[in-house]
Amino acid sequence: xxxxxxxxxxxxxxxxxxxxxxxxxxxxxxxxxxxxxxxxxxxxxxxxxxxxxxxxxxxxxxxxxxxxxxxxxxxxxxxxxxxxxxxxxxxxxxxxxxxxxxxxxxxxxxxxxxxxxxxxxxxxxxxxxxxxxxxxxxxxxxxxxxxxxxxxxxxxxxxxxxxxxxxxxxxxxxxxx
Numbered sequence: 001x002x003x004x005x006x007x008x009x010x011x012x013x014x015x016x017x018x019x020x021x022x023x024x025x026x027x028x029x030x031x032x033x034x035x036x037x038x039x040x041x042x043x044x045x046x047x048x049x050x051x052x053x054x055x056x057x058x059x060x061x062x063x064x065x066x067x068x069x070x071x072x073x074x075x076x077x078x079x080x081x082x083x084x085x086x087x088x089x090x091x092x093x094x095x096x097x098x099x100x101x102x103x104x105x106x107x108x109x110x111x112x113x114x115x116x117x118x119x120x121x122x123x124x125x126x127x128x129x130x131x132x133x134x135x136x137x138x139x140x141x142x143x144x145x146x147x148x149x150x151x152x153x154x155x156x157x158x159x160x161x162x163x164x165x166x167x168x169x170x171x172x173x174x175x176x177x
Contacts, residue, residue, distance in 0.1 A: 099148045103147055123140070133154065
């Protein structure tokens with residue numbers, strides 16, 4: 001019987017000890033959690049301050065860079081415009097029929113129904129497709145009888161046709177001879 005009391009006493013002491021240890025561990029873990037949150041909060045605030053400083057520096061630098069980038073882009077666009085004007089001028093020289101000034105009815109009689117007819121504001125567009133090229137006709141729709149103001153030929157990928165041979169081939173595809 002003494003042994004039974006002895007083991008019971010030891011079990012009770014061990015049980016109380018584990019409860020005390022558990023309480024201590026929970027206090028320590030909550031203390032560590034609070035400390036970590038404080039440190040993390042400070043780090044986040046420091047990161048926000050650093051980001052704001054970097055943004056203000058980047059804004060000053062990027063403003064100058066943006067201005068120069070816009071100038072470069074504008075130059076590129078101007079060069080591309082002049083290049084395209086030269087190509088279209090070459091197309092007009094090669095093509096035997098000049099579409100400029102033709103009415104929609106004249107175009108229908110000559111080419112038939114377009115593959116695409118589109119109205120955008122004051123401009124009507126007709127597109128005629130062949131296997132290898134596209135003929136675009138642009139009309140001024142502000143006048144009672146819209147007339148072609150501009151036309152161009154492009155390949156199936158949408159690039160202006162530059163070579164005389166390809167322009168002539170496209171011309172033949174539409175049976176414009």
